[in-house]
Amino acid sequence: MTDDEAERLASRVALLASDSGEAEAAGRAVGQLAVRMGLTGGDLRAIFMRGVAGGSAPPALEDAYKAMRRDRDRLLIEGAKLRQQLTKARATAQLGRLLAILGLVAAIAGGAYAWVGGSQQPSAASIARTLAAGVVGLVQADAALVYARPDRGAELLAALHKGERVVVRRLIWNRLVQWAEIEVGGQTGYVQAAALHLM
Numbered sequence: 635m636t637d638d639e640a641e642r643l644a645s646r647v648a649l650l651a652s653d654s655g656e657a658e659a660a661g662r663a664v665g666q667l668a669v670r671m672g673l674t675g676g677d678l679r680a681i682f683m684r685g686v687a688g689g690s691a692p693p694a695l696e697d698a699y700k701a702m703r704r705d706r707d708r709l710l711i712e713g714a715k716l717r718q719q720l721t722k723a724r725a726t727a728q729l730g731r732l733l734a735i736l737g738l739v740a741a742i743a744g745g746a747y748a749w750v751g752g753s754q755q756p757s758a759a760s761i762a763r764t765l766a767a768g769v770v771g772l773v774q775a776d777a778a779l780v781y782a783r784p785d786r787g788a789e790l791l792a793a794l795h796k797g798e799r800v801v802v803r804r805l806i807w808n809r810l811v812q813w814a815e816i817e818v819g820g821q822t823g824y825v826q827a828a829a830l831h832l833m
Contacts, residue, residue, distance in 0.1 A: 643667055655797045770829035771814060772794040778829035782821075784813035800825075803833060 646667055649660030668678060773794045782789040784806055794800065800816040805827055807813070812827040 643671070750802065753820075770833045771800045771802045772833055773798045773827040773829060774799070774831045778825050780816065780818050780823035780825050782823065784815075784824040786823075791821055792818045794818075794825065794829075799833075800830070802830065806815040 643664065646660050646664045650657050650664070653660045664678075668674075673681075702734055741778040773796055774794050778794040779790060780794060782791055785808060800814075800818070803815045803817070803822075805812055806824075813824045814830055814832075815822060815824055817823070
């Protein structure tokens with residue numbers, strides 16, 4: 635059977651699924667063409683069965699399809715790994731920026747404290763001399779809070795303003811903060827020593 639004969643036979647067979655009139659005519663044409671080509675009913679059946687069984691893709695195409703699937707899966711995995719690495723890199727960069735900002739803030743706060751309060755701390759010799767003579771403290775902060783105990787969480791007794799003078803009885807330390815014990819309104823109170831200039 636030549637290619638042209640096979641093409642004509644396939645065209646007639648395709649018409650079998652047309653409207654009833656065309657299908658009937660196509661059936662007669664298929665029968666006549668098969669007789670003319672010397673094909674029997676068994677031959678036609680074998681041709682159809684080979685066509686159905688041979689409907690799967692050729693081995694080379696199957697191999698190419700499998701290779702493409704493997705490549706696709708590999709690319710999906712690599713993409714997921716890259717996304718994870720990018721997320722970690724972004725988190726690390728954000729943490730680095732945050733630490734840098736915190737370090738800068740700490741440096742600025744430390745410098746400001748040293749400039750405003752730290753440089754004005756009285757020396758140990760000056761404290762000893764003034765305590766022996768009855769110390770007068772001059773409030774140098776805009777507002778110095780007086781507490782019932784040497785603790786910022788204690789009850790607040792008063793607020794001193796810049797330029798006021800107080801008598802300092804003694805200096806004590808609590809939680810790394812130096813406090814001055816003073817008398818305010820007949821009560822004993824405590825103010826941070828950094829807020830006073832001892833005279």
